Amino acid sequence: WFQHRVLQWADYPEIPTVDEYFDLLAAYLEEHPETDGQPTIGFEVLSDDWRYFALENPPAFLAGYPNxxxxxxxxxxxxxxxxxNIPEAKEYFKKLSEEYANGIIDPETFTAKYDQYIAKISSGRVLGMIDQHWQFEQAANSLRSQGKDELTYVPFGLVLDPSVKPQYKEAPSLNTNGGLGITVSNDDIEGTLAFLDGVVSEEAMILRGWGEEGIDYEIDENGKFYRTEEQRANWRNTDWVDNNGLDYGYITSYRGMLPDGINAVLPHEQVEEFQANLVDIDLEVLEAYGHEKWADxxxxxxxxxxxxxIYTERGTWTADEPAGIxxxxxxxxxxxxxxxxxMGGPDKFEDNWAAYMAEYEDQVDVEAFEGALTEEVKRRVESEKEILEKLGEE
Structure with a gap:
């Protein structure tokens, strides 16, 4: 991710590779060592607890694989x-060791907790990072709430080798990693199921996404939902959202279109609302790169x-089976x-990498890990074939 201001300062260059990415961060940081009176931070790496995937999984993307x-x-x-242990992994982490030594990467990045990471991004000091948007979305919303849209972020699908086609953005797919459970002590299962049915009704999904008609949104003569400028300003204000918004988190929901076939479930996926919420710097960035939306x-x-x-399979392993261990x-x-x-820097990189690989090979039963995933990959492929054949017969 790049802050808008960095791209604007550089006159909107094409940045396909990791080397070019860090070159631009370094150049901007040199000319802008402070942000609002505080030291500017070039690059953050979130590595707190389970969120450390932002640290460890970039090599897969850089090699052209999806998530x-x-x-x-x-x-x-x-x-x-x-x-x-693929070549892209060694090359990427060697690059990070160089950038850490150059002072581009925040020296506190590997000791910071998640809330500290969010606080730094919310301050507007961080020029870039690699992360999933949902992990820092609250910080981006905070910046927009403060009117600091130039300090929010634009995604780039970087690679190490320009000939590699990146696949960072996920297409809609079946993710079986989450679900709902009803405890054995529940004495009103029918009521619980009725509630779950209720929260995905058209009425409830409108309330969850748009709010109350006449207060949080309006409806035009064609049945299209929209918000006034005052209503949009409310939803950009994180304090107002905290006091007035409704967030069921991971509980049952859906996205896309409402049953009326006219309106999107989520306001920011309503084309007109997405465009209406764009500010000048957003429009400038999108126009400069010839895009209509950030996903482009x-x-x-x-x-x-x-x-x-395939990561959904890993979540099913128990702690005492070979793959889980x-x-x-x-x-x-x-x-x-x-x-x-x-943190060891480029001078010690080869020795550190060799020690890492030696411990990795000694401690990790790679065969069990890969074997379990391969078995599930083949099972899913066969399952799809069976389903398609059945559908063809019907």
Missing amino acids: DGAAIVDPETLEAKVYD FMEVQDPIYPWFP ANQKMTEVKMKWLPQII
């Missing part, structure tokens, strides 16, 4: 492989394979070594 999370999958052989900055994965995303060991080794490798 399978747990591994990369060969579409020809259907074999799942870890991405921790990234290539969408293509094709979508039947096993995607391998997964835990892998996490421990990476969380221990990757920060050391980066």
Whole structure:
């Protein structure tokens, strides 16, 4: 991610590679060492607890794979492989070690907790990072609420080799990683199910997404939902949202279109509302790159394979089975070594990398990890074939 202001300052260059990305960060940081009286931060790496995927999984993206999370999958052989030891991994972390030594990466990045990470981004001091948008969305909303839209972020699908086609953006797919459970002590199962049905009714989805008619949104003569400028200003104000918004979090919902077929479930996916909420700097950035929306900055994965995303399988492993043990060991080794490798600098990189790989091979049962994922990949492929054949017969 790049802050709007960095791209504007550089006159909106094309940035396809990691090297060019860090070159631009360094150039901007040199000329703008302070932001609102505080030191400007070039690059952040979120590595707190389970959120450390922002640290460890970029090599898969840089090698041109989509967000399978747990591994990369060969579409020809259907074999799942870890991405921790691919050439792109070593090249990427060597680059980070250089940028850490150059002072581009925040020296506190590997000791910061999630709330500290969010606080730094909310301050507007951070020029760039690699992360999923949902992890720092609250910080971006805070910046917009403060009227600091030039300090919010634009995504770029970077690679190491310009000939590699990136696949950062996920297409809609079936994700079985989450769900709902009803406890055995529940004495009103029918009522619970009725509630869950209720929260995905058209009426409830409108309330959850848009709010109350006449207060939070309006309806035109064609049945199209819209907001007035005052209503849009309210929804940009994070304090107002905290006091007036309704967030069910991960509970049952859907996105796309409402049953009326006219309006989007989420206001920001209503084209007119998305465009109405764009400020001057947004319009300038989009026009400069010839895009209509932020998603246009990234290539969408293509094709979508039947096993995607395979990381949902990893979530089913227990702590006492071989694949589950391998997964835990892998996490421990990476969380221990990757920060050391980066902070150790380029002079010690080769030795640190060799020590990391040696411990990785010694501690992680890679065969169990890859074998379990490969088995599930093939099962999902066969399952899709069976379904398609059945549909064809019917």
